[in-house]
Amino acid sequence: MGSVPEPTIYDVATRAGVAASTVSRAFGVPGRVSERTRQKVVAAAEELGYVPNPHARALQSGKHATIALMLADITNPYFFELIRGAEQRARVAGNTLVIVNAEESRRIEFEQIQGLTGAVDGFILAASRLSDDELRALAGKHRLVLLDRELPPIPSVVRDMRGGCRQILEHLSSLGHREVAYCSGPPTSWMSAERWAALSGGAEEHGLTLRRVGPYAPTVANGAVAADGALRAGVTAVVAHNDLLAIGIVRRLRDRGVAVPEDVSVVGFDDIFAAELLEPPLTTLGAPGAQAGRLAVELLLDPPGRHHPAQLRLPSDLVIRRSSGPGSGG
Amino acid sequence: MGSVPEPTIYDVATRAGVAASTVSRAFGVPGRVSERTRQKVVAAAEELGYVPNPHARALQSGKHATIALMLADITNPYFFELIRGAEQRARVAGNTLVIVNAEESRRIEFEQIQGLTGAVDGFILAASRLSDDELRALAGKHRLVLLDRELPPIPSVVRDMRGGCRQILEHLSSLGHREVAYCSGPPTSWMSAERWAALSGGAEEHGLTLRRVGPYAPTVANGAVAADGALRAGVTAVVAHNDLLAIGIVRRLRDRGVAVPEDVSVVGFDDIFAAELLEPPLTTLGAPGAQAGRLAVELLLDPPGRHHPAQLRLPSDLVIRRSSGPGSGG
DNA sequence: GCAACTTTGGCAACCGATTGCCGAGGTTGT
DNA sequence: ACAACCTCGGCAATCGGTTGCCAAAGTTGC
Structure with a gap:
């Protein structure tokens, strides 16, 4: 053969x-x-x-026509759309996309990057778990684009949380909720911090008291612990770091006999495929995943400056479904 | 930079x-x-x-320490586990895994392989849409492992459908069903043909009449058409080519006022993440995805013969949930 | 009709590793 | 003490492209 x-x-x-x-x-x-x-x-x-022969070409010219897409956790369905968008854009540009998985581990993420050094033209780091300093150091050695993480002057594409979180707050507030819990994601997650900042920053203005519980690893399984944490905080609405966690929360609440949304409303982030299938279907902040992937690739291929600004922010919009409803206070 | x-x-x-x-x-x-x-x-x-420098190394030695994993459609959640398994196994072996997407297109699959020629040590083709002849030709030029497709003597890993389909038939039969529809997948899908063969081959033995409807592209959206097709066939149970289709079928039935499982039972394949979340939760044939991915990588790295047989078959087991129940005849 | 310039193809160095072969120096056997 | 052998480091060719430089041939201008 x-x-x-x-x-x-x-x-x-x-x-x-x-x-x-x-x-x-x-x-x-x-x-x-x-x-x-x-x-x-x-x-x-x-x-x-x-x-x-791509290797011979790369050896002399230094161009590889290959881009690495590093995902914090490939099992998060949110990344599907992102991969699709990035992959398509890379393909029309004649580049191949290497997808690598960090398994939510700083160490693995770092080693993977090491291993691909010299084999790719650049890295797109989605929801990177590396520290600011590590990222800055990396940006000195490689072409880098951050996804869902912002650290100027490194080029980045983020789904803007300000407007989206405002929509969540408005939604919950108008439903009569007053006490809301935010179940936070991993401490290393920039996105989780960003969401918390956007939510807590706008809470007062909407007459809401926001409590932070967690952190929790963002999986369905961990939703159980998160739900218990939120219940203990005595809130009528829970905003979860992402849909996986939110789904776990809804299921745990149901198992504990807490009605969703009658007793407690639940809101997630990302609008993954399964959000709509859940019973009740999940209210969640939608994200233009494919577009984000596409733009990240463009940013990597086309140095920012002339054609693009270096920091891109994509709007996100709330998808209201049945996991959120009138609060006991309304 | x-x-x-x-x-x-x-x-x-x-x-x-x-x-x-x-x-x-x-x-x-x-x-x-x-x-x-x-x-x-x-x-x-x-x-x-x-x-x-990996290119310099590859140029001289011909070894790339890179494996390509070609997926028929990356948006199918079934591939998640498969990717995880393959990726982990590749990593411990010091190889990087390149994930490429064929978007259910023969042409794209072929072009992607062309483009990676000389850049990888071999290909794992998952649910390949290529013809037998094309695969044989490819096997002459590259190391190849097929996933969910069997074409001796090319090494392959498939989830064995015989035992699993028997379990489905037993399950439906014991619930009193007599008329069953199979909503088939794409005509180019070997797996769909295999499933039909296993189901229809065992139907008589279990006292079932099996009708084939379709083909349908395996997406949730297409479940609507598939559900209508199955209803017209006047059956009490529907077996769908995969979970995506099955989920779409369940939703369409509900929209049409057909109760699941009281009026019609629905069974899927793959046990994707969302199957359990659906209301009612989906009965489906589980698949050891991570293991399949792991074995495919091993087969590629370690030529079959000494350590492994060339054709691997993994058992699959039915996960019974609430989308299947007693048929009107029982 | 000749100088100046442009177009087009070839020569050869180079990218950064791997690997066959050679030989210096050390070890072993008798 | 001498031959046979082993160990271990270096030289240089090689993988398959890209690219700087050169020169032959063709164009243009006056």
Whole structure:
């Protein structure tokens, strides 16, 4: 299996009756060789089934046409759309996308980056768990784009939480809620801090008292603990760090005989595929995942400045479903 | 950003006071250099922050330490577990996993493989949409492992449908169902054909009449059409090609006022994350996704023969939830 | 008709590793 | 004490492209 030697640029050159450098230029430098010669070369390559060796190309030119997308946790469905968007954009640009998983671990994230050094043109770090200093150091050595994390001057794409969280607060407030708990995500999650900041910053204005519980690892399983924590805080509404946690919370509340939304309302973040399927369907802050992925790739390929600002913020909108309803105070 | 030249093997050699070849061997050929020299080299590399250039290595040695995992459709949550398993196994073996998406398209799948030729050690094709002939041709040029597709002598890992489908038939039969519809997946899906074969092959034995409807693209949205098709067939139970389709079917039935499972039972395949969240929770044939991914990687790294048989079959088991219940005939 | 310039292809160095081969120095056997 | 062998480091070729530089051929201007 797999031992027929691949044709090289030299084979093509011989066949077309030109030098190897001419073949290289025929493909890589438009206008550098005459149209007639180019035709010959293309024909020869075609006949031989020539495919350029990416390693040889990368070794000399330093260009790899490869982008790494690092995900904090690949099992979070939110990343699906993000992957799709990034992958499509990368493909039309002729780049391949390498998807790597950090499994919510700083160490693994770091090692993965180490391992891909010299193999990719740059990294898109989605919900990175690295520290600010580590990121800054990395940005000095690699092309970097942050997703759902902001650390100027490193280019980034974030879903803007201000407007979205305001919508959540308005929603809960108008339903008559007064006491709200925020079940926070991992301490290393910039997004969780951002959400808390946006929520707590606007709470007073909307007549809400906000309590922070947690942190919790953002999984369905951990929703049970989070639900218990929120109940103990004696609130009528719970905002969870993300939909996975929110789903776990809804299930735990149900298991404990707490009616959703009659007794307690639950709101999540991300609007993952399963949010709509839950019973009751989950109210959640939607996120333009595919667009974010697409933009991150563009930011990486096209250095910010001329075409794009370095820090992109995407609006997010609340999707109201049945997990939130009138509070006991309203 | 990113322009400090990476130290090379020559820098390390100079610093350690040895030749470049010695450095190379110190890392790559155990026992080839003395322990004392190795220590010196390692120390020098450490101080310089040396990271080997993967392209240079691959160019000469032909080894890339990279595996491509091709998915028919990355948005299918079933692939989550598979990716996790494959990714972990690849990582412990020091390989990076490139995840590529075929978007259910034969052409895209083919082009992606073309584009990665020479950049990876081999391909794992999950639910490939390529034809038998195309796969055979590919197997002649690349290391290949098929996932959820069987085509001897190409190594493969499949979730065995015989036992699982028997469990479905037993389950439905014992609940008193007699007329069952199978909503089939894409015509290019080997898995769909396999499932149909296993179900229809065992139907008579269990006193069931099986009707095939479809094909349908396996998405939640298409569940609506599939549900209507099944209803027209006048059955009391529906087995869907996968959970996405099954979820769509359940929702459509509910929208049409058909009670699940009182009027019609629904069974899916894959036991994706959302199956359990659906109301009613979905009865579905579970699949050891992570294990399948792990084994596929092992099969690719370790040529079959000595350690593994070439064709692996993993057992699958029915997870009975509330979307299936007594049929009107029982 | 000749100088100046442009177009186009080739030569050869180079990217950063790996690896076959060689030989210096040390070890073992008798 | 000498041959045979082993250990271990270095030299240099090699993988398959890219690219700076050069020169032959063709164009243009006056």
